[in-house]
Amino acid sequence: MPFDKDQALAMCRRFSGNTLMETLGIEYTDAGEGYLEATMPVTPRVHQPMGLLHGGASVALAESVGSAASIMYINPAEEERGIEISASHLQSKRDGFVTGRASLIHKGRSLHLWEIKITDEEGKLVSLCKLTNMVLPKKKDNNGRSI
Template sequence: MIMDKKAKLDYFNNSVSKDTLMETLSIKYTDVGDDFLVAQMPVNSKVHQPMGLLHGGATVALAESVGSFASNLFIDHNTHEVRGIEISANHLKSKKDGVITATARPIHKGRTTHLWEIKITDEVGNLISLCKLTNIILLKK
């Protein structure tokens, strides 16, 4: 079944994210295209570290969420599944409040691995973090 853009976003936000970390962190998928997926997360006390700044782990959770879902756009769910196997993050700027946006774009989409670059930006386009995620594409058992 081929889903249009709105159906994909509704599916990510409602069906797949319910009762998961994405729901806990208020991650919402906002845009999808042929070679990208975008999600947003509010920055508030739920995602702060003790000093009142955005926690790097919350940023990485956002990056892995958007990168993993992006790989899911390119597989046959009847026969394959996605698992993240490595993520790296460079945190470049701190943030206390507002919204951050994660945009995942492919660097490599092979048969068995996908490599994604995920840029995390603030409301005015400042780069907050730069992440890379490697996903393995597995045959379902």
């Protein structure tokens, strides 16, 4: 079945309500075979005390976009869990927007590996992250329904 960008973005947006993604203003903006993008505003809400983009907010963007990207590749009977993330923060940012682009490095049956590049409006690399997700069967309740 061909990749449906609109369906993928709608799914990502649907999962974001009442979550950290909504709190941080993360919005999914583009998707395609092997990648997903999301933006995040850089405002005092995501600053550290020195008025710069907090490294933890960058990691939250990276994990959000990388985890949502894995969901695009699993079936409804599966779920994913982030099991490892690493980040190198290369440039500071005070305002504007950053974009996280998750690119698929490896898609196995039980593990997905993503590289997430976080860039500013000019395309300068702010952070470089790597995320490993585990694919698991959904847990079932006593009636066989997914929980």
